Amino acid sequence: MKLSQTLQAMAVGASLLVGTMAPVRAAEDTVKVGVLHSLSGTMAISETSLRDVLLFAFDEINAKGGVLGKKIEPVVVDGASNWPLFAEKAKQLLEVDKVAVVFGCWTSVSRKSVLPVFEKNNGLLFYPVQYEGEELSKNIFYTAEAVNQQAIPAVDYLLADGRKKFYLIGTDYVYPQTTNLVLLEYLLSKGVPIENIGGGLRKDEAGKVISAGKYTPFGHTDYQQIVAEIKQFAATGDACVINTINGDSNVPFFKEFAASGLTAADCPVVSMSLSEDELRSLPTKDLVGHLGCWAYFMSIDSKENAAFKKNFFDWLKTAKVQGIERTNRVTCSPMVLSYDGVYLWKAAVEKAGSFDVDKVREVLESGKITFDGPNGLNTVEKNHHTKKNTYIGETKADGQFKIVEEFKQVYPEPFLKGTFVKE
């Protein structure tokens, strides 16, 4: 007990020291900005890329004179894929470092962990990764894709493609479960009969559906039974799979899928959590023709995107960040939405003429803050989400997406559960 108290005291002391020492160097001409991502642990593979792109954005802005004449001074902390630690680090950023804004979080659980900290300290968080919705905090701005900017357009595309049966599969946690419940309602409202929705329904004692689809634990490797079930389900030739499996488990899933002779033509899989960054470690040949749906693809053919890619890759070559990966890099939607977030915040601060959270929020909520980014035009709406384009892409053998459909300027709707119910 004694020891742990001492340690705690030491930790507080150390963080105070760091907190008080930094401003000596920083003086008045900088503004502190927090970066809160997992740089170690299971999420590090994905989140390290977001840190990189954020630091790149800061350097880019600083080279052009900063924000309101002040240079951005990043404070990077490591959430270590540990959710309580995320809350602690958020507290440190807001209370000790007194940052003007934080860019960060990937998993929904990390966002839910820091949310009370941001509300208590009236902080400002920009969240860049597609998520399940059903949340609106006055302290968070979601540059991420809401369900109606990712999963719903994907389903629309498959419906228009003549697909009549939908198999839902995901990893066992909040994002897949909520998304699939919304999709279940949406499909029913589109006239897809319940027996055409695969994976199964789970109901509570009252008979209320609490989950739709098939779920596997994180790190699951044996997909034989599930793929056999999908193969039977797809025997009629008009089925497709909506995949919200996260991370590593996609490899055995797609390997099993390819090995059992199912092809993208018989039964396309649309994946919600596989971007170019994840495809780097997947055997992409097994995924050719399957679909992805995001607000950005690296293959978008625009002036802004070409410039963004070139500048980012050039920056990587010389960036002074320890252990940064400099070669074989790609860009992907969560990265670009992080980047957009920085510029949306900058635009709002400049319009407000102040770093004050309340003033910045008021400007952001006006619906007039826009940024023309690598993914096209982003507009912050009153509901703290951004209106932006949605793209559907087909995986190519080189791990890139070929864009097959574009939905222009989709309005974000975070609250979808219960809106499609057809009695």
Add this chain to the structure above:
Amino acid sequence: MMRPYVQRSLCLVAAMAMTFASLVQADESESSARQSAARAILASESEQAMIVQDMAANPSPILGPIFEAWQRSQVYIYEAPDGARIPFMLMPDGSGSKAVRIDNGEPLVGPNGAPVVVDEATMKPVETFAKLRRAMRSTMDLLALADPAPATRQSAILKLGMKQSPEALPILNARLAREQDKAVKNGILDAIAIINLASPDPKMQIDALNQLKKSNSVPSRELVAKMAADEKLSPKVRAAAASTLKAIDNHLFWVDFFGTMFRGVSLGSVLLVVALGLAITFGLMGVINMAHGEIMVVGGYATYLVQCIFGTGVALAPFGISVNIPGFGFDSNSGIYQSYFLFALPVAFFSAAAVGVLLERGVIQFLYRRPLESLLATWGVSLVMQQLFRLIFGPANAPVYSPAWLLGSFSVGDVIMNYNRVFVIIFAVAIVVGTSLLLAKTPVGLLIRAVMQDRTTAACMGVRTRKVNTLTFAFGSGLAGLAGAFLSQIGNIGPSTGQTYIVDSFMVVVVGGVGNLIGTVISALGIGTLDQILQTGLRNPVIGKVLVLVGIILFLQWKPSGLFATKGRGLEN
């Protein structure tokens, strides 16, 4: 929403009426089809889909490869010096790809008569978009009916049947008359029956139901179930539908049963392959090696490296030093590239065995008879090795491709068997047989058994026990390397992959009875099958896995020393 569908199906009907005729006189229609394809490629985006849709009325077989190339982004436009725009596609050639004009099928030549050389990297392909691709698909579906590959024909026939439009009947009947393949023939009969289900004539419906009953047609199950429940149909038809439904469900039950058994055995074989190395090092030698999973991963990375060397090579950056390993640059579709896995197996075995030797000489030889210390030390080694993998190969997983001969599946009476799963079963049998022969029939095996049973006596008889120890440990590690090579075909190879399997392998060895190969085999197959049965029965992989673990704990309460308890230098000494 409805209108495009109507339009498309009208178009399809017209197309189907003409398909048969046009397939007969292919030559005449070919050049006109080429002309319209070229016209479509050059047209504006708004017109493209319309032109392509019109082409479905006259689907010349030549459209198949053209549309395929177009969808694969291999169609380009050549701007001739005289201003003409000539669409062409790239066809794979012995030495790369050659450009072929779409409008006449001739090679594309420049103004000087020499073939035009294109650089795929800098040319911009003619793009397709969703609506256009759907328009292409109705043509391609019709063409697939005459595809040389039986599987393609069969799936196209099924698709046509599931549309249930009577206009398709003449086409199917015509195909039936010409079809040679027995399975495809049955597929056509089923497709005709599925279409006839929608016929207003009860007799036709009953005949159709009987055909589907005879063939146990799984795809038709939903339609049949609907008929069985349809109050408006005559009782006779409903009774026939009910009996067909029963037959199909019965068939499905057996398909599920045998499928589950097969999957159980294959999962069991994976567990067996993974655990066999441990059965040697832990079971025979009594060394608790927590780095066993990492040795497996060595085999996985070895496979990855062999694959890269057969391909274009790989650039690694261990400790910040960049190392370029050049590759042979074999074409990824060639047979020699596909055979990389056969070369990877021995490489995986010997590299893992080498790591095993290092581990045994460096750490474990000091810790025989001290199981707890060996546990701690090897756990440390496992952490060090994980970090080494991360430094050498990066934190992400290594993408390992399966060779074509391991991809795909065949089915026996609707039970699907994947080639890679069949392979793992054969692979497991081979290494179990090999290992037991080595132990039972060779002089080396005799030495190993002697040392494991009684080290001191063996030493007195002149056996160099240190060498035998090293050799045994290296052999166990080599087996782990083989397991890693195999795992690369079905799952991830990454720095922490070993962690996923270490629990499974200890579980198998402990349940089987430490020090007993037969026990390991039986326990691996048992656990695998139980897992798959629970997964199917409960329709939930999470609860299935939990119940397997609970089952194992209860089993070990009842039989603490596993299925087959043997006396040896196990943990108890």
